[in-house]
């Protein structure tokens with residue numbers, strides 16, 4: 001009963017916050033955002049923050065993370081730190097373009113929009129909406145359904161800025177775009193950002209997203225990312241979650257794939273308090289293929305919950321989901337993988353796996369496949385395992401002189417390797433593998449530098 | 459080098475080793491033969507430190523130290539090597555990474571600096587050549603998808619890399635074809651030195667034509683029931699184990 005009234009209070013507070021600030025939101029934003037805002041708010045009023053009465057949110061207490069007192073702002077705050085000092089270096093041998101968001105706002109250490117050689121455009125979502133309204137209108141809020149999820153509705157109602165990536169027909173390839181989401185604030189903060197990636201026909205996008213906190217505060221992020229993949233385009237997307245363990249994050253991504261496109265969407269979770277990742281994939285054109293992957297290493301009281309939904313809406317597509325969790329201490333996790341194969345989606349191949357290693361008897365994982373198949377000529381498989389490290393393998397390693405601790409680390413690392421191996425950009429794979437190794441060893445600095453960019457500033 | 463005195467070990471409350479006595483000196487090769495289920499692998503595992511088994515009596519001294527007090531990794535670093543009857547597959551851990559970690563942990567224990575990449579790769583190359591190991595095999599995950607014979611060769615390759623003081627080879631010959639058996643035996647013989655020793659567990663006298671033992675022991679029902687020189691192996695090949703059992707009953 002108490003939880004119900006708390007949720008009502010919470011929903012009302014967020015609704016009030018909207019109406020109090022509506023005029024300012026409308027006047028400071030472009031019509032691209034404003035045209036959807038009222039409908040999104042209407043939807044939020046109906047849905048509210050999802051609590052356990054929502055089937056998809058049974059394993060994670062979302063209202064709880066909204067209830068802790070957080071500051072909320074609808075305008076960009078002045079940053080009192082020299083952010084660029086923290087980002088002076090780069091991944092060696094990797095040609096990256098950097099987009100920096102601080103607390104969800106584009107950080108102006110570079111032009112708000114950059115047109116790169118070859119025609120790729122990267123930068124601020126707010127700026128893109130002003131500069132290219134027609135292009136954005138074609139995609140904005142077309143994939144992220146605010147009528148089903150109150151968190152998407154909330155994000156859409158307040159959307160102002162985020163990252164924008166546009167790869168025109170046939171472009172892209174060599175350069176990776178690195179998006180760094182920095183949380184930096186003297187006070188506990190609620191952050192939302194709205195991102196859009198458009199990859200046109202035959203184009204290639206490589207995106208690396210790093211989420212991390214530079215202040216030891218409590219943060220809550222509710223982000224939405226829409227990704228459009230045109231015919232025969234390619235996407236390689238890696239998201240690294242490494243915020244402090246007092247910070248909570250809900251990240252919802254929508255991947256819309258047209259004919260012949262292929263995508264790898266990989267989420268690596270190292271630190272963070274409560275983390276909920278939603279990845280919705282729609283295979284909308286024939287012959288599209290998708291890999292949605294996740295590797296989470298969590299301990300203490302961390303909680304990770306991944307929800308995936310792969311919608312096979314066209315024939316001859318294939319999808320491959322593979323999520324691996326290693327849970328230590330009292331960490332908890334959930335995985336829900338939904339696969340929908342529509343009636344016309346013949347010759348679908350859909351695969352799903354969730355494998356877990358529990359290092360202690362207190363760690364818990366909840367795994368749930370949901371298959372809905374309406375076509376008859378399909379190959380679908382799913383499987384989940386929960387286990388410990390193989391004691392025979394540990395002994396084998398020990399018998400060669402390797403300490404038990406090192407043996408366990410090798411095996412944990414090996415377990416995650418399958419996911420890391422899917423990162424196609426080699427220097428990035430090497431760097432992320434190294435981070436995972438450090439995380440397993442408990443050596444990953446929780447200091448404030450971006451792990452990909454500037455380990456030396458730690 | 460190794461003295462086993464009245465060693466008893468049990469699993470799940472069932473005694474498997476019922477008082478083993480064995481003395482191994484530098485430079486010696488001891489063969490252990492015996493019926494299935496008699497406790498040969500159990501003895502090997504207990505010596506290597508597998509905690510599945512509980513030692514219920516006796517003692518084991520290795521170079522004067524109480525072996526049973528040491529963890530498996532410290533035993534390995536002190537120079538004990540177990541060639542597994544059933545080598546374990548470890549997906550995701552490459553042979554190279556495995557061997558590099560093992561060698562460096564052993565060197566650290568002996569107060570030596572870590573081997574650099576060039577030295578290490580050269581060592582790998584040399585030992586692969588010695589054991590006639592396919593290069594591709596070494597770049598794969600530990601034993602993953604290896605054939606039965608390849609796994610056994612890989613055990614001896616690891617032995618060659620680690621150069622142990624005491625190698626315990628548990629049925630390294632089973633599953634090997636005739637050529638592989640010769641390769642393995644040649645490899646093993648090259649690793650023989652006056653200051654190291656070997657315990658070779660086998661069911662077949664044939665292996666002992668290549669790796670000639672100084673002593674042959676018969677383990678039966680958790681005890682060493684007969685010891686002799688290499689001619690005992692021929693006798694066993696010819697007559698089986700029943701006559702020893704009868705002899706013991708008398």
Ligand SMILES: Nc1ncnc2c1ncn2[C@@H]1O[C@H](COP(=O)(O)OP(=O)(O)OP(=O)(O)O)[C@@H](O)[C@H]1O
Pocket residue numbers: 469470474492493494495496497498499500501510543
């Ligand atoms: N993990 C285990 N759990 C229960 N019993 C075991 C275990 N390992 C060995 N044993 C038992 O201990 C006894 C001795 O087994 P061991 O493997 O030492 O025999 P062995 O002499 O090596 O036989 P083989 O020639 O078939 O390899 C057998 O009865 C076996 O069933």
Ligand SMILES: [Mg+2]
Pocket residue numbers: 498499500543628629
């Ligand atoms: Mg055996």
